[in-house]
Each structure stands twice: as C-alpha cells, then as structure tokens.
Amino acid sequence: MTVPALTLHPRVTASTQDLPDDRDLASRALAGDTRSFEVLFERHAGRVYALCVRMAGDRQRAQELAHDALVRAWERLGSYKGEAAFGTWLHRLTVNVVLESARSQRRREARVALAEDDDADVGGAPELAPSDVGDRIDLERAIAKLPRNARQVFVLHDVEGFRHDEIADRMAIAPGTVRAHLHRARKLLIAWLDR
Amino acid sequence: MTHPELEQLNDLVDGRLAPAARHDVEAHLASCRACRDEVDALRATVAAAAALPSSLPVPDGLWDDVRATIDARRVVALPRAPRAARTFSTRTLAIAATALVMASSGLTAFVLRGRGSSPAPVEGVTLLPASWRATESGYIESVDALRAQLDAQRAQLDTATIAAVERALATIDAAIVEARAALERDPANAALTDLLASNYRQKVELLRRATQLASIT
Ligand SMILES: [Zn+2]
Numbered sequence: 486m487t488v489p490a491l492t493l494h495p496r497v498t499a500s501t502q503d504l505p506d507d508r509d510l511a512s513r514a515l516a517g518d519t520r521s522f523e524v525l526f527e528r529h530a531g532r533v534y535a536l537c538v539r540m541a542g543d544r545q546r547a548q549e550l551a552h553d554a555l556v557r558a559w560e561r562l563g564s565y566k567g568e569a570a571f572g573t574w575l576h577r578l579t580v581n582v583v584l585e586s587a588r589s590q591r592r593r594e595a596r597v598a599l600a601e602d603d604d605a606d607v608g609g610a611p612e613l614a615p616s617d618v619g620d621r622i623d624l625e626r627a628i629a630k631l632p633r634n635a636r637q638v639f640v641l642h643d644v645e646g647f648r649h650d651e652i653a654d655r656m657a658i659a660p661g662t663v664r665a666h667l668h669r670a671r672k673l674l675i676a677w678l679d680r
Numbered sequence: 681m682t683h684p685e686l687e688q689l690n691d692l693v694d695g696r697l698a699p700a701a702r703h704d705v706e707a708h709l710a711s712c713r714a715c716r717d718e719v720d721a722l723r724a725t726v727a728a729a730a731a732l733p734s735s736l737p738v739p740d741g742l743w744d745d746v747r748a749t750i751d752a753r754r755v756v757a758l759p760r761a762p763r764a765a766r767t768f769s770t771r772t773l774a775i776a777a778t779a780l781v782m783a784s785s786g787l788t789a790f791v792l793r794g795r796g797s798s799p800a801p802v803e804g805v806t807l808l809p810a811s812w813r814a815t816e817s818g819y820i821e822s823v824d825a826l827r828a829q830l831d832a833q834r835a836q837l838d839t840a841t842i843a844a845v846e847r848a849l850a851t852i853d854a855a856i857v858e859a860r861a862a863l864e865r866d867p868a869n870a871a872l873t874d875l876l877a878s879n880y881r882q883k884v885e886l887l888r889r890a891t892q893l894a895s896i897t
Pocket residue numbers: 682683684708712713714715716
C-alpha cells in the first residue's frame with residue numbers, strides 16, 4: 486500500500502541506511518516536520534538535559550529547563566543557518582535559556598529577600614553514599630549542592646569548557662567574580678569529596 | 681615560609697598566572713608538600729569535571745512534553761507557556777485553553793486538503809490499525825484518570841475557568857471525533873494518525889494543566 490506524500494508530515498526516512506544529517510533534519514523541522522525534530526531530539530536531548538541538570542542542581546527543574554530549551558530550539562530553527570554543528574547551536578541556546586532563568590529567579594528573590602547573600606543556600610556537606618557508588622556520582626551530587634552562582638560558573642568552566650570572559654559576558658558578572666565563584670566551587674568540592 | 685594564596689594555586693592550575701608569578705609559585709611548590717597536595721587536589725577536581733559524560737539519560741516523557749507544547753503552538757502561537765505549576769494563573773490557563781481550541785479545530789480539513797483530495801469513502805467496516813488502537817486506549821486511560829481528578833477538584837476552580845476548560849474540551853473532542861472518522865475511512869493516512877494523536881495529547885495536556893491549577897488554588 487502506498488501512502489501519498491503529505492506536505493504536513495513528510496516521512497523522515499524510509500530506510501535506516503541513509504540517515505539524514507542534522508542540517509537536513511533541521512531544515513525539514515523548520516518546514517514543520519516534527520518527526521525530523523524528534524530525530525534531532527533523540528540525538529541531542531541527552532546533552533541538553535545533562536547541561537540543565539548540572540546547572541540547575543535539581544532534576545525536576547532541569548526537566549523544565551530542557552523542555553523550554555527544546556521548545557525554543559523548535560521555534561528558532563529559522564535562526565540556525567547550518568554554519569555551526571547543530572549540537573553546538575543547541576548547546577549555546579540551552580546555556581542562554583538556563584542563564585536567563587537564573588537571572589529572573591535572582592530578580593524575583595531580590596524583591597523578596599533583603600539583599601540576601603547568594604551563598605546563604607549552601608547546605609552542609611552533601612550526603613554522599615559510601616564509596617561503592619563511584620566517584621562520578623559523588624561528583625554529580627556534590628555539584629548539585631554548590632551555591633547557585635558557584636555551581637553555574639563551575640559547570641560552564643570546568644565541565645563545559647567556556648572561557649572566563651565568555652562566562653562573565655553571559656552571566657553579566659565581572660570577570661573577577663567569575664574567578665571567585667570558580668575557586669569557591671572547587672574548594673567546596675575538594676572539601677566535600679575529601680580529595 | 682609564606683604559602684601562596686589559594687587563588688594563585690587555582691590560577692596556576694588554569695594557566696592564568698603571569699610568568700614571574702608562576703615561577704615563584706612553582707619554586708614554592710618544589711619545597712612545600714602541603715601546597716603540592718592542594719594543587720593535586722585542584723587538578724584532580726578539574727580533571728574529574730572534564731571527564732563527566734556530556735550526555736545523561738533523558739527522563740521519560742520529555743519528548744511527549746516538548747511535542748505537546750509544539751503542537752499546541754503549531755497553528756496559533758501560544759503565549760509563553762507556563763511550565764511549573766507555581767506559575768499558573770487562571771488567566772494563563774484560559775488563554776492556553778483558547779489557543780488549544782484554535783489549534784484543534786479545522787485541522788482535519790486542513791490535513792485532508794493538504795493531500796489534494798478527500799479520502800475515498802470505504803464501503804463496509806474499516807478497522808483502525810491495531811497499533812493505533814493500543815495507543816488510543818492509553819490516551820483514553822490518561823484522559824479518564826485526569827477527568828476524574830478534575831471533577832473531584834471542581835470546587836477549587838472558579839466558574840470562568842471551568843467554563844473555559846469545558847469549552848476547550850468540547851472543541852478538542854469535536855476535533856477528535858472528526859479526525860477519528862476521517863482515519864477510519866483512510867486508515868493508512870499517517871498525517872491523520874498524527875493529527876488524532878496530537879488532538880489526544882492536547883486533551884491530556886489541557887486536563888493536566890487544569891488539575892494542576894486546581895491543586896494549587
Ligand atoms: Zn606552601
């Protein structure tokens with residue numbers, strides 16, 4: 486049985502041999518094809534989500550941020566020109582969504598609390614399971630417990646590889662502040678992980 | 681012996697020390713075990729962070745949520761969709777409900793027009809594909825559960841909100857009936873399957889938002 490070609494939902498691919506590359510998928514998605522976008526999702530959502538988890542320090546919030554970033558990606562596919570890798574474009578867009586959300590959260594909190602120090606939310610040492618859990622999980626948990634600004638600077642610099650000036654620019658803070666947050670994050674992690 | 685500031689050890693690890701300062705710190709490290717341990721710990725932390733996997737398993741339902749939002753905004757742009765229950769207001773729900781209505785109605789006709797011809801009526805009984813029937817019963821289960829929850833919480837919602845939700849539900853239901861009837865006549869039509877699934881997702885999403893709203897007001 487043949488299915489006529491449909492403009493609203495063109496099939497992504499009939500065979501698995503010639504999988505379309507990200508640029509093809511992005512342009513089909515831009516034309517309204519959600520199946521192509523689903524393939525892009527399958528390829529890249531894990532990285533988006535990992536970034537959101539580490540930046541947010543909270544899985545529920547991370548899922549909301551990942552949702553918002555992916556919906557925004559869909560809405561802004563027109564601004565993806567194909568010059569960079571799609572994954573890179575999506576990653577930058579996700580960083581923006583996360584940082585915008587952090588900024589508006591800071592503004593909300595500033596209205597509520599009287600210039601409360603960001604550092605006030607440092608808990609004690611995170612509860613780390615015994616060593617059989619593994620260093621990686623310990624590190625993920627410890628990152629989640631860092632104060633927000635220190636956590637975000639640490640993730641952007643030490644996990645994601647952004648430069649100090651890029652971070653200062655994107656977070657709208659002074660380069661010296663970036664440095665201070667980074668050092669503080671490392672110091673807390675070393676103390677908690679007993680390195 | 682004066683130890684370098686921890687800031688300087690960090691900058692050393694990051695390669696951010698000027699040559700002269702770097703020379704001084706390295707000379708100190710050669711003779712100070714405590715500072716060497718500090719630098720080793722910093723390097724280990726930086727290396728462990730860089731070695732974290734770049735991807736993590738995506739939570740179940742993330743694609744469905746993304747897809748539902750995309751579908752809801754497909755025809756008429758929704759206002760910034762409220763995600764977290766705490767940001768919901770009656771007003772945004774009413775707006776979202778209206779947009780969902782606009783998104784749902786008339787799409788079946790649009791899909792059929794997109795094919796260039798209306799489906800040929802099929803004589804006799806046509807069964808929907810078995811795979812779709814399983815999918816559909818999943819949606820119907822979710823709808824029933826949410827509907828029961830919403831009915832139980834009705835008292836917490838004001839009448840204007842209830843009216844907006846009911847209007848939106850009626851329109852989505854009409855769209856479901858329309859798409860389903862078209863799919864029964866043309867079971868191989870993938871676009872109609874998508875459309876019917878999308879209508880069900882919108883219904884689930886609308887009910888989900890309404891129950892969340894009721895549980896926080
Ligand atoms: Zn020393």
